[in-house]
Amino acid sequence: MLAAASLASPALAQDYPTRPVRLIIPFPPGNLADLTARLAAEEIQRRLGHSWVVDNRAGASGGIAIRAVMQAPPDGYTLLLSSVSPIAVNPVLTANPGYDPLRDLAPILLMGWTGYLLVCSPDFPAKTLADVVQVLRAAPAGRYAMATPGSGTVTHLASEQFMLQTGTRMETVPYRGSGAALMDVASGRVALMIDAMSTALPQARGGQVRALAVMQQRRSPLAPEIPAVSELGVPEIAGMEVRAWTGLLGAAATPPEIVEYWNRELGKLLAEPAIAERFAAQNVEVAPPEPAARFRELIAAELTRWRRVVRDARIEVQ
Secondary structure (H helix, E strand, O other): OHHHHHHHOHHHOOOOOOOOEEEEEOOOOOOHHHHHHHHHHHHHHHHHOOOEEEEEOOOHHHHHHHHHHHHOOOOOOEEEEEEHHHHHHHHHHOOOOOOOHHHHEEEEEEEEEEEEEEEEOOOOOOOOHHHHHHHHHHOOOOOOEEEEOOOOOHHHHHHHHHHHHHOOOOEEEEOOOHHHHHHHHHHOOOOEEEEEHHHHHHHHHOOOOEEEEEOOOOOOOOOOOOOEHHHOOOHHHOOOOOEEEEEEEEEOOOOHHHHHHHHHHHHHHHOOHHHHHHHHOOOOEEOOOOOHHHHHHHHHHHHHHHHHHHHHOOOOOO
């Protein structure tokens, strides 16, 4: 019986993994999760001698990739590397997404994130975040708008949270991606936008838009010159933390030994300064090594938070 059990769980074998691991990404090439996956796969091959084969499975707001992992044998040879949207945003905006991230997946490791910036048009009639909020509160309905790269995105929900907590009301204007949205903020057609640093930071540093705050509790090492929202004297939003994170997950029945293996090995890899520099070049801040349970706690907290925003902002669930 013991021999049979050891054969049934490859994680118990000292030579796991013995063949390539398929890493499914819920997006086409070029997305934050895809870039993180390919960089990690290269380093794992070079440093550990293991092979990760990146498999992009875009569609259904991440549902196609997640169901592919759920339906694969939970033997550690099919894993998921996803960003926050399929794991913690789509499930709260979709009545029946076909999966429950906490029931159907096994979180392994939070790998990294890119922060979000609150930016405004260069000619907005206020300079500090506190003054911006005062202008918005005093403005008549419909005077100002917030751009988003699309309805149902993290940016969309973060914008709604910003308005709920500051007591302001603006129209949210969805675009097809961040590029067009930032162009309209730069021109003054739209007043404000909360957007990932990977796209907003170059625009802010180039002067096309004005950065008001990093939407997190501490300054980002990717942009230490921009203050954190907690510093700027607006207590209603001082606790906001908006990050586009990526993490590694497996099917729910993945053996704990496999979860621990990748949590440990990837954690050691990401702790190396040279790896952190490579991630930073892609505007990604590596996450500090933590147990898998902490990643599960993060997912649970994100689901609770975004469900509350959807409810309070009365966003329609499809």
